[in-house]
Amino acid sequence: VREPDLAGRHVVVSAGGTREPLDPVRFLGNRSSGKQGYALARTAAARGARVTLVAANASMPDPAGVDVVPVGTAVELREAVLRAAADADAVVMAAAVADFRPATYATGKIKKKDDQEPAPITLVRNPDILAEISQTRARSGQVVVGFAAETDDVLANGRVKLKRKGCDLLVVNEVGERKTFGSEENEAVVLGADGSETPVAHGPKEALADTVWDLVARRLE
Numbered sequence: 001v002r003e004p005d006l007a008g009r010h011v012v013v014s015a016g017g018t019r020e021p022l023d024p025v026r027f028l029g030n031r032s033s034g035k036q037g038y039a040l041a042r043t044a045a046a047r048g049a050r051v052t053l054v055a056a057n058a059s060m061p062d063p064a065g066v067d068v069v070p071v072g073t074a075v076e077l078r079e080a081v082l083r084a085a086a087d088a089d090a091v092v093m094a095a096a097v098a099d100f101r102p103a104t105y106a107t108g109k110i111k112k113k114d115d116q117e118p119a120p121i122t123l124v125r126n127p128d129i130l131a132e133i134s135q136t137r138a139r140s141g142q143v144v145v146g147f148a149a150e151t152d153d154v155l156a157n158g159r160v161k162l163k164r165k166g167c168d169l170l171v172v173n174e175v176g177e178r179k180t181f182g183s184e185e186n187e188a189v190v191l192g193a194d195g196s197e198t199p200v201a202h203g204p205k206e207a208l209a210d211t212v213w214d215l216v217a218r219r220l221e
């Protein structure tokens with residue numbers, strides 16, 4: 001049994017993948033199942049934290065003792081995370097957030113016309129929630145953690161992303177059509193803004209989650 005080293009702390013975790021609707025039937029989405037974020041929420045609760053889990057389109061039962069806020073789009077996720085972050089000691093962004101969304105939403109199903117080429121989809125930028133939270137720090141000493149899902153040059157891209165986002169810790173994991181998304185296991189390197197690098201060997205998503213909370217707890221001391 002673990003020490004309740006997060007007792008008295010409020011932590012916010014985002015999980016799952018945002019869906020950006022085109023019409024009432026279709027959306028632009030990604031392959032996140034929410035498992036890594038749910039593992040973070042469960043392990044934080046087991047270590048005594050009060051946990052707010054902002055869950056984007058994850059189809060898993062609510063973890064016991066965790067306050068779950070369901071959301072759909074990146075804009076909804078931003079609102080829910082910012083609200084919960086106001087009094088949070090730590091925010092961990094494990095959700096896969098769409099960088100772009102369709103510029104327009106058709107209120108009726110978009111129809112296929114036999115004699116026409118398909119219309120292009122125009123995209124607009126979504127807010128960068130992790131960068132915003134890192135910059136504003138709703139509470140002094142708040143620890144902000146991001147994830148980086150990379151397919152190529154994983155560590156090099158992760159280091160660039162850590163600087164750009166301005167978070168304290170960035171969990172860099174490799175993803176692919178059948179890698180990390182939806183699986184029970186993960187492996188990663190946790191990069192610190194202080195230059196630290198903590199490798200986490202292949203294993204259950206809970207093990208990576210516990211390493212993240214170890215690093216967060218140390219920064220909260």
Ligand code: PMT
Binds near residue numbers: 074098131182
């Ligand atoms: O859900 P699973 O199936 O268990 O899979 C887990 C996972 C692969 C989704 C997870 O481990 C992971 O890597 N999550 C982050 C996915 C992601 O969006 O990565 P990114 O490199 O595109 O974004 C970097 C960081 O910025 C992330 O913390 C993301 O939440 C955040 N972000 C991104 C875009 C945006 N507009 N706002 C953000 O806050």
